[in-house]
Amino acid sequence: MREPVGGFALVLHSHLPWLPHHGTWPVGEEWLYQAWAHSYLPVVDMLRRFADEGRSDVLTLGVTPVLAAQLDDPYALRAMHDWLGNWHLRAQYAAVNWRSADHRLRDLAAAEHRASAAALADFETRWRHGFSPILRGLVDSRVVELIGGPATHPFQPLLDPRVRGFALRAGLADTRLRVGSVPAGIWAPECGYAPGMEREYAAHGVRRFLVDGPALHGDTAFARPVGDSGVVCFGRDLEVTYRVWSPKAGYPGDAAYRDFHTYDHPSGLKPSRVTGRAVAPHEKKPYEPALAAAAVERHAADFVETVVRRLTDLRARHGRPALVVSAYDTELYGHWWHEGPAWLEAVLRALPGAGVEVTTLGSALERYTGDPVELPASSWGSGKDWRVWDGAQVADLVDAGAALQADLLDLAAPTPTRDPVRDQAAREALLALSSDWAFMVTKDSAADYARRRAKVHGERYAELASLLRAGARERAAARAAELRAEDGLFGALDARDLLTDR
Structure with missing residues (x-):
């Protein structure tokens, strides 16, 4: 051949x-x-x-x-x-x-x-x-x-x-x-x-x-x-x-x-x-x-x-x-x-x-591998940099995402067993951080829908976090169950993994 x-x-x-x-x-x-x-x-x-x-x-x-x-x-x-x-x-x-x-x-x-x-x-x-x-x-x-x-x-x-x-x-x-x-x-x-x-x-x-x-x-x-x-x-x-x-x-x-x-x-x-x-x-x-x-x-x-x-x-x-x-x-x-x-x-x-x-x-890999390279910051978006996801049009989403991440890490706790409330809070946080929302806003493609989705998930996360910090366990569990009926993806997700080093 x-x-x-x-x-x-x-x-x-x-x-x-x-x-x-x-x-x-x-x-x-x-x-x-x-x-x-x-x-x-x-x-x-x-x-x-x-x-x-x-x-x-x-x-x-x-x-x-x-x-x-x-x-x-x-x-x-x-x-x-x-x-x-x-x-x-x-x-x-x-x-x-x-x-x-x-x-x-x-x-x-x-x-x-x-x-x-x-x-x-x-x-x-x-x-x-x-x-x-x-x-x-x-x-x-x-x-x-x-x-x-x-x-x-x-x-x-x-x-x-x-x-x-x-x-x-x-x-x-x-x-x-x-x-x-x-x-x-x-x-x-x-x-x-x-x-x-x-x-x-x-x-x-x-x-x-x-x-x-x-x-x-x-x-x-x-x-x-x-x-x-x-x-x-x-x-x-x-x-x-x-x-x-x-x-x-x-x-x-x-x-x-x-x-x-x-x-x-x-x-x-x-x-x-x-x-x-x-x-x-x-x-x-x-x-x-x-x-x-x-x-x-x-x-x-x-x-x-x-x-x-x-x-x-x-x-x-x-x-x-x-x-x-x-x-x-x-x-x-x-x-x-x-x-x-x-x-x-x-x-x-x-x-x-x-x-x-x-x-x-x-x-x-076996046939088509070349020499090592050092890569610059990049993406496949406009300009091949990060502007689609961190540009002026979406600065509010970027700021909200940074604040959400800081709060999510602060909320993390080494509980002895999985906590369904913290798991749902982590789920909502990850949904709020989807790259799609900033893309849709920057490209003016259903931008209102994208902003609403980022806001909804951010607010759901904040609601659960507030209930946990207030010690309202029953209310938090009930609300988490309601949200899980809509946003119940990744059933094995364990919020305690936020504390994992690697």
Whole structure:
């Protein structure tokens, strides 16, 4: 077998903030169920097909603990089943009410009806016990390498090291409970990094993590040991990644693809294609699957050519085969970009035939490791620094988060047994510290919802802390039980772990 031109590691980062019991529309649970139906179900279905074919090391799958908790949550599972049934009914409504419309709309309604029926059958057959049994099967078959992360996806550089360690330990422990093992790699939330964090990773058994390309000055051709820590970082190759991700020229903006933003409001379906960036919603043309399928084929071929060209250039520059790491939010594939799962499968099937070794981060280490590096403070956000999460727009959230952390550490106590009140207080604190809230405010994406969520969880934490300090144990226990009914994720979380040194 000839030596590959180089390696390609696809990393999918699956994450949503905790949404059950916190609103439905336009932001809240609907966000979860749309992503579940249109991204998680089809991506898992694709991975299952690869597993059935005996393929391994297809991609590196990041699943944040807070998302895994939602995909296993009994309330969310029941509500998701209802949502899928509602999708099926909406498609049936469209099939009846679009009968006299353009034949393309009639065909779309029929396709939606078939898709919703298939999703319902898949969910009822395979997902009835949640995501963890499915994920464990994918991990055990080695079709994916699983990477984890801190519990509620906080922006780690802004955390007190003790809180940072607590969040990471809680996240890794939760993943162990769900899949039976602790991942050796993590998706550092928002790729946020501060110098020295690699030593904390090493202390917690984390052996690899991701940074954005500019943190390595664009030199992303190899995995890089970080100093002498024994921990390795991988950098996103932006030259390749932005073929998809770029808001100006990325594939999802093609005129033939389904338009994410244009709804038929009576049915809730999306009947239009992108048509053009400056085209008003009411002027967009009906979606045509054949046109979209042709675009998928064209863009998959272009991406494979881009990867081969990039690897050929890197091999000439370095004198040996190199690695391309492309990392994306899983929710891009299907939820935001309807045709994304089909494109993804086409690319992963075509790359080996083009002489590219498809690999995971862990399996890439033997062939594609370079010299040690020292990393600067960085993220994958705007400016590749921390401005999205600590800029002027979110200064109040940063200050509130710092005060909350100090109070949480002050509240910690070495009790002989677990204290459900302190556990719930810690849960609410971690939810308040989610990186999503600052991101949504800075990007003006449901900013009011994000501020409300940060405020609600901060106030719930403060209420429990106040009751504990006042010695009102019965009231505190009753209130903690009420809150746990809504925010009961991470059932094994132990607030006493805040006192752990490592």
